[in-house]
Amino acid sequence: MRCQKEKCTAGATVEIRRHHTAFCNEHFLEFFERQVARAIEHERMFTRDDRVLVAVSGGKDSLALWDVLRRLGYQTTGLYINLGIGEYSAESQRKSVAYAEAQQAELVLADIPATYGMGVEAFARATGRVSCSACGLSKRYLFNKVARDGGFTVVATGHNLDDEAAVLLGNLLHWQTEYLARQAPVLDSTHPALVRKVKPFFRIAERETAAYAIIRGIDYILDECPNSVGARSLLYKEALNVLEQAAPGTKQSLYWGFLERGRPLVQGQDNVDLRACLHCGQPTTGEVCAFCRMTERAAERMRLRRAGAAAISPASTS
């Protein structure tokens, strides 16, 4: 198969079936960067005057996002959050730091175990949440907190077309209209303490972000989070990939169609009054935000456990 770019005679390396095309490395990178630039401009995500905080996990999507935004000339700083998930977190941090050092790019490290005394799995155990829920809550909280504290005007995440289509499928299967109303490539600030969030890869498939990372020689973590095994979102992705294989363009049609025709029907169903959390000042719908409630409960559990152990310990040694 030849590259479909006019006048190019090189062999194709990346096929994009939903666009009925294929490109060589050079023209794929050109296509990829153009898609990202178009998404940013069309959705008015940010401009070159904005300071963009890029959430990086050491995986292909977030490192590819950081790389392409830097090449497009945006002002970016990476944010890596150590979630405290054993060797997985250690390896993903190494990949993120290695990329930042090689590119001489600024990277902010947020360390959950060092700051809160435990990682997200311990938060989950202490509060009866599943790990992915405690992890998602922690990341959303810290994205906003670090951005706000650091004076960033926007947070960019590496969510791609496959991620968005899978989330949409999950929300549709359960008719989560409140979540549907909030699913968009741009989440505007609706409170002075809430930083705008954007997803510049919403037009780009997961195969393409992986291809970009490989062609650019980005060294990303290949292992998946051990807590993601059996996750529902992966099942939805698998189902969508079966459909995509049989009918290329299905994921794009589902998600872009939702943005154009479905979302206007549910918009406004997520209207909530935000206020500042009494404990930390971050935006929340209640008096105390979910992150503060989770971390305070987890800390209390740990304090009680330690007190219990200390009470038993002298008796057993006497």
Next chain:
Amino acid sequence: MKVLIRHQKREVEVQGARRVRELLVELGINPESVLVIRGATLLTHDARVADEDTVELRPVVSGGSSARTGGIA
């Protein structure tokens, strides 16, 4: 040829030249879920791979968060 299937952490030996598309069908892998790499080069599904090749199947599906939106904490 030697086929390294990254996400299944296994390596299989396959005899005979064929197209990438046919190789994936034989291994029961959805072409949408992987990239196929020979050396440092990505291969399209119509590319031919030969007996002496070593091919890597690199998964592209990642994630697993239960987060339904990118909303507030």
